[in-house]
Amino acid sequence: MALVTTTEMFKKAYDGGYAVGAFNVNNMEIVQGITEAAGELNSPVILQVSKGARAYANHTYLVKLVEAAVAENPQIPIALHLDHGDSFELCKSCIDGGFTSVMIDASSKSFEDNIALTKQVVEYAHANGVVVEAELGTLAGIEDEVCVEAGNEAYTRPEEVEEFVDKTGCDSLAIAIGTSHGAYKFTADQCTRNEEGILVPPPLRFDVLEEIIKKLPGFPIVLHGSSSVPQEFVKMVNEFGGNMPDAVGIPEAQLRKAAELAVCKINIDSDIRLAMTGNIRKYFAEHPDHFDPRQYLKPARQAVKDMVAHKIVNVLGSDGKA
Ligand code: G3H
Ligand code: 13P
Ligand code: ZN
Numbered sequence: 445m446a447l448v449t450t451t452e453m454f455k456k457a458y459d460g461g462y463a464v465g466a467f468n469v470n471n472m473e474i475v476q477g478i479t480e481a482a483g484e485l486n487s488p489v490i491l492q493v494s495k496g497a498r499a500y501a502n503h504t505y506l507v508k509l510v511e512a513a514v515a516e517n518p519q520i521p522i523a524l525h526l527d528h529g530d531s532f533e534l535c536k537s538c539i540d541g542g543f544t545s546v547m548i549d550a551s552s553k554s555f556e557d558n559i560a561l562t563k564q565v566v567e568y569a570h571a572n573g574v575v576v577e578a579e580l581g582t583l584a585g586i587e588d589e590v591c592v593e594a595g596n597e598a599y600t601r602p603e604e605v606e607e608f609v610d611k612t613g614c615d616s617l618a619i620a621i622g623t624s625h626g627a628y629k630f631t632a633d634q635c636t637r638n639e640e641g642i643l644v645p646p647p648l649r650f651d652v653l654e655e656i657i658k659k660l661p662g663f664p665i666v667l668h669g670s671s672s673v674p675q676e677f678v679k680m681v682n683e684f685g686g687n688m689p690d691a692v693g694i695p696e697a698q699l700r701k702a703a704e705l706a707v708c709k710i711n712i713d714s715d716i717r718l719a720m721t722g723n724i725r726k727y728f729a730e731h732p733d734h735f736d737p738r739q740y741l742k743p744a745r746q747a748v749k750d751m752v753a754h755k756i757v758n759v760l761g762s763d764g765k766a
Contacts, residue, residue, distance in 0.1 A: 447514055448521045449544045449575045453488045454616060454664035454708040462761035463703035466490035466666075467752060468527060468713035470497045473741050474720075475509045477748025483517035485763040487756045490545070490709060492527040495534060507542045520766040525577070527711070535565045539574045547618070551579035555604060562612040570613070577709070580608055581620030583669045602655035609660060616664040616709060619656060621649040623669035627678075627691040627714045635692065642675060643692040648702065657706045664708035671714035672696045672759075680722030684729040691718075696759050703760055712755060719747040 453464050467478045469491045482489035491513070493506050510524050525545040526538040535546045548565040550558040562578040569576045581600030600619040609617060622645075624630065635643035656665065673693030681688050699710060727740040734740065756763050 445514070445518050445521055447510070447524050447542070447544050449573070450490060450523045450525070450664075450709065451575055451615065453490075453521055453523065456765060457488075457703075457708040457762070458662065458664055458706060460765060461704045462765060463667075463699075463707050463710045463759075464488050464490055464762055465752065465755055465760045466492045466525060466527075466709050466711045467716060468492050468494060468497065468711075469506060469510070470501055472509055473745040474716060474748055475513050477716075477745045478752045479513040479517050479520075479522065481749045481752035481756060482520055482522075482766075485753060485756050486520060486766045487760075487762040487764070488521045488523075488766055489752075489762075490523045490525050492525040492547075492711070493538075493543075494527040495530065497527075503537070503541055511542075529565070532561065532564050532568070535576075536568055539569055539572050543574065545575045545577065545615075547577040547579070549579045549618075551582050551618075551620075555608070559608060559611050562608075562614055566613045566615075575615040576613075577616045577618055577666055578608070578612055578614035579618035579620075579666075579668075580604060583620050583624050599649055599652050600656060602652060602659055605656050606659045609663060616666050617656075617660070618666040618668050619653070621652045621667070622646060623648065623667055623694055625669040625714075627671070627673050627688060627693070627718060629669065629671075629673070629693055632690055643690055645692055645694065648694065648698050650701070650705075653702065653705060653707070660706075663706065665706045666709040666711070667699070667702055667707050668711045670694055670699055670710045671712050671718075672699070673714060673718065677715075677718040677722040680726055681718065684722070684725035686721070686725055699759050700761070710760060715751055715755075716748050719751045720744040723747040 469475045524543045528549045529535040548562050550561040566576045582598050630645045671693045673691050678691045723743045
């Protein structure tokens, strides 16, 4: 199968009560780990590239790595998506350069300016057979160069979504219902602590999601900032020389519930970073004399694969849905 858009994936996911995982890719090991898991589990998957990933690895390298993954896993649908595009030019460059889906994130602009920029991207994308994800509402955390402090995020306003989708023609909509980017999603005072002293974040705003679904029946919704920051990997990082105090994420059960509703795409990046970093730190601590990158990147790649397999089966529910 060649690279696909997300149109068919989202239709099946919406009707089937599951979500497709969108995982950020920055190098070969990450691409391999994600697609080996998706391939073995017969799951659709979205590989997404941020502006920062393009700056790090180069557009052509990333596209060619993804093309290699498509060739190695012909049995599953794979989409190549621009994550958090912040300008028409960036979106155009990815549309012209082989991506099948782009996100234009104009969520920090006014409602009117968000509509105008999103519409401009949609017109160019659709003319070239590419689909567009847009965003309404802002998440806390770091999105490339935009950093929104916890407390300054704004939930998506359900009363705005219909007009936004009608006027822009976007194909899917990222919303803010309490998820947040990065490994430090919430400050300690936004959370409670459980008996083990681990921070428990405030629950996602399912009431806002339900209102949005009523306004946009059948329309695919996207959740960013959906890493769960598994504490076993935070512990692994900290045990082997790292220092990540109070890193906390979105409980997986809440994401599973969202996937059963209209949420068709769930973005996960930080959990992959955490699994790789924990395993590389552990490897170095246990093998201080090793210096061959293939040796320490092998368990890191396996950790990506295990993490993605876990998400596909336990969070997304997309196994067997290719
Ligand atoms: O939401 C952002 C993604 O986690 C990508 O992060 O901008 O560091 O590549 P990045
Ligand atoms: P996390 O930082 O929670 O993994 O979110 C990733 C994301 O939303 C990428 O767009
Ligand atoms: Zn995001």
